[in-house]
Amino acid sequence: MCSQPPASPRWPTWSTRGPILACWFLAINFATWCCSSSHGAEPGSVSLASAIHQPISFQLDIQPILTARGCNAGACHGKQRGQNGFQLSLLGFDSEFDHNAIVRSSRGRRLSLTAPHESLLLQKATATVPHGGGVKIEPGSSDHLTLLRWIEQGAKRSVPNEPVLESVVLGNDEFVMSSGQTAELSLTATYSDGSQRTVTSQATYLSNDPAVVSVDAAGRMLAGSLPGETAIMARYMNHICVANAQIPREQEIPASVFHDLPRNGFIDELVFAKLQSLRIKPSEPAEEWVFLRRVFTDLIGRLPRPEEAREFLESADPGKREHLVDWLLSQREYADHWANQWADLLRPNPYRVGIKAVLNYDNWIRQQFRENLSHDEFARRLVTARGSTWRNGAVTLYRDRRSPDEMATLVSQLLLGVRLECAKCHHHPFESYSQADFYQFAAFFGKVAHRGTGLSPPISGGEEIIWTSESGTVKHPVSGEIMTPTPLFGSVDLSQHDDPRVALAQWMTTDNPLFAKVHVNRLWAHMMGRGLVEPVDDLRSTNPPSNPQLLDALADHFREIGYDQKQMLRTIALSNVYALSSIPNETNSSDRLNHSRHYRQRLRAEILSDAISDITLTPTSFTAMPTQSKANQIWTTRVDSVFLDTFGRPNENQDPPCERIPDTSVTQTLHLMNSRELSGRITNDDGRVAQLASSDRSATEIIDELYLAVYSRYPSEGERQYAESLIATAGENRRGAIEDLMWAMLNTPEFSIQN
Incomplete structure (x- = not known):
């Protein structure tokens, strides 16, 4: 085989190097290709002869290369309008579109089936001809060879009996490292026919905090010089895995230090357990006046008056903190303080939707907090609102957000902590949600109808009625398919309700882990200076909480107490973690995640x-x-x-x-x-x-x-x-x-x- 290279003009630039060099080069690269591309076999088990004739799959072999090398990234050909007339779907979410763009668009000028090595796709990627993106694929590399073989085989869309990529898993997703230590990620893809492939070299990686642990294109991690922790995202063809990397402090802390810490419930237990694993000692308890000022401003949004401060500071009652928290939660200022925060999340511009509508909306929000309405009922009333903007303030939400896609974006972010808007145009780059998922979710709002004068900024003074129409659909913007209202996970029974929003509200508020998590995370951030997840409404696998066990426990507790916000705030306010000083010690001065001390923040x-x-x-x-x-x-x-x-x-x-x-x-x-x-x-x-x-x-x-x-x-x-x-x-x-x-x-x- 080595003495008889292919007679076709596939390798003109290599044949001049002599038969021995050509045979050596082909053998090395085809062996590499076998290790990375064979289905249903262990790496390296496919012979060179069989590899030459192995059918190349566009979706399973070519798109991973384009994604790993950044060809379809948002800064390159994956941007909305492409780059220099060549557009690919972002991160390869649409194989049909990408195949057509490469093979057929621009009259097929990007490929040459008669002289594959002269294909513009290869020449641009290897920078043989000028390319704005520079060298994306090294000439002679396994990626280059795979692309060449695919073109030689006719650049087909699929191969016979092509399996489907089902899952991608990390060999290890928990790393405890020391400063300067390296570790390697290993990624394995599993297909519908039971075959597996090691895809570590064709995945893309991103560290949430490169200063703590960085990661290169090959999946090699390097621990930084400071203690801390971060998450490493590994993405392969829209499948995402996350590895957690932790760098504890080198100095040990005696177990007795943590054993002797005062505890008042599950919050203290879980926070102190995390700090012990990181070898971080929490700060001392805050002084009484610090706790007093902190709990006043956090719970009711004002400073204690001099007589209130004097009474608390001079009291010898061991239960005075519990009494104070209960008293604060009963004050009328509580409703205005918390309604003011929700107004930030909900309130539209009065010059757009009307002054009277916004005033009614604001009054509605405040009334829910005056009644101490449970958070699940608050969400149900908001999502299913109907009626007049002059009589039911909640419907102002639909006066402002007038299309199903706008409502899908707001509701998913606000009540589920899912920033779904990215999936409106393409597959979500950091999540599993597709464009179809977005419009299926938006379809819950397809029957929302408006009757009245509509909007006429900057006045918009008229009344508008929000009601549920008997018809109303949402179509996929690409395929034109009419979408069925479908939640992001799980299922709903649409047959029980004329209004799909009712089914959506029940799905959101009934045993939905995201619903409870995003709200307790928002409360935690308000009380503690930082959320367990930041930003507080961006819950996703690639943005994991700093203490997953604590977030789960807070969400479980919130559900157990009937989504009662006052009781949830009481639980947080009476924990010893909440009452820690903001003054750091020698072990926690660099801690910004784990609440080893109270994080200072400017007052609202x-x-x-x-x-x-x-x-x-x-x-x-x-x-x-x-x-x-x-x-x-x-x-x-x-x-x-x-x-x-x-x-x-x-x-x-x-x-x-x-x-x-x-x-x-x-x-x-x-x-x-x-x-x-x-x-x-x-x-x-x-x-x-x-x-x-x-x-x-x-x-x-x-x-x-x-x-x-x-x-x-x-x-x-x-x-x-x-x-x-x-x-x-x-x-x-x-x-x-x-x-x-x-x-x-x-x-x-x-x-x-x-x-």
């Missing part, structure tokens, strides 16, 4: 605004709102407030659900330092400073009042001495000294950052 804009009102005793006046209104009672962000906009209130021109930017900024700092409004409130003749200055209170009492109002704590001895000296040296200008002191306190990070 509305909390800061109301805090300044409460501290200065000067209420804020908002347009289009009753007097004495709080910032978290505002029904639309169209109500002007420079302060709220500066501190991150979302813009209603954004597409909800809106995400607030939690970071601090120079603008915020300058606003607190230079705001004339803030200065005027501090110096107001009816404000707290004026009242304290004109009272007969001593300097010590005045200072205690200020510190309790601003920080929810008493001053340290050094702070007290310094403040007393300011007031004493001010003489008759005692009020000016107190004004300066309050201004300085409101400009400290301790005021605007939750510890």
Whole structure:
């Protein structure tokens, strides 16, 4: 065989190298191809002769090459309009389209069946001719040879008795590594005929945190220099696997440290178990005043008043934290605080859907929290809403989202934590959801009908009725097929309901793990400073939770208590993990995932605004709102407030659900330092400073009042001495000294950052 190379002009560039070199080259590369391409046999078990005649499958052999080498990536020919007139489906999700694009489109100019080696597809990929993407496939490589053989065989769409790819699994999906250590991933594909293939070299890999563990194109992982953990995604032909890599700290921590930690339920057990595996010691418990301020702002969105702070700090009751949490959850501020957060996720622009519709929508949201409606019933009422926008505020959702695809995007992200929008145009790049899955899900909203004046921005003042039509379909945008309403997994019985949305709501809220998980993750992020999954509404296998066991336990608990949000918040607030200090120790300063300490966060804009009102005793006046209104009672962000906009209130021109930017900024700092409004409130003749200055209170009492109002704590001895000296040296200008002191306190990070 080596002495008689093929007589056809398939190898003109190789034949000039001499018969011995040609035989050696062919033998090596065909043997490599056998190891990676044979079905129903162990690697290397197919002979060279049989490999030459092995039928090449476009879907099983060619598309994996194009995907692994990035030819059909979003930055190349997989983008929406392709690249330089050549378009492939993103990541190879549509084999029929890709085969037609390569073989038939542009009059078939990309292939030459009579001279396969001169095919433009090969010359571009190997950069034999100029190629904007550079060299994607090395000349003479096994990938190059496989493509060449496929063209020689006629570039067929399929081969006889072609099996179907059924699953892809990792040989090992859990790695515990040390700094600088390497490890290799191994990926095996299984087909419908029972055959298997090692596809490690033709998969694509992505590390969620390359600084912790990086991964190269061959699946080789390298641990970084810092302790931590991350997930490694392996994708092969729209099948995704995830490996978790963990780098514990090198220094051991005695088991007695974790054994002695106080525990108050499953949250503490699961968090401390994870920290022990990482050799991370949790921070010390937070001081009483820190817990007090934290739980007030988290549960009801305001600072404790001085008398409330004094009562808690001076109480010797061992159960005072439980009593405080229960009391807070019973306060009327709870409803406005949480409704304000859901308004970010749901509330549309009033100039688009109408001022009256948005006002009714806002009132509806707040009423659900006043009634402490269970989260599953809240979701059912929202998804199945029908009626007038002037009588049932929930239907404003459908006035704003007017097409089934828009509703599918919002509902899947908001209530299931699935960002399904990517699948609207192509197969989801990080999930198993296809374009068909998207439109089958959207079909649940196909019968939603509108009756009324419709939208006429920027006024849109008319009433609109949302109802369920007897007809209404959703078609696949490519095939034109009428889609049957189908959930993302599992099944529903559509025969029991005239409105498919009712079946969807029942499926979502009945034993659906995603429904409970996304909400408890959102609550956890609010209370703890970071979600177990980030972003909080992006639950997928390639974005795993930092503590999967804890997320499962929280979701199970949420279902067990009947989706009662108040009870869920109580469970979190009374855990010892929630009450940890934000001050790091020598082991957890770099931990950003595992809640070994409380993660500091800037207070929400509305909390800061109301805090300044409460501290200065000067209420804020908002347009289009009753007097004495709080910032978290505002029904639309169209109500002007420079302060709220500066501190991150979302813009209603954004597409909800809106995400607030939690970071601090120079603008915020300058606003607190230079705001004339803030200065005027501090110096107001009816404000707290004026009242304290004109009272007969001593300097010590005045200072205690200020510190309790601003920080929810008493001053340290050094702070007290310094403040007393300011007031004493001010003489008759005692009020000016107190004004300066309050201004300085409101400009400290301790005021605007939750510890």
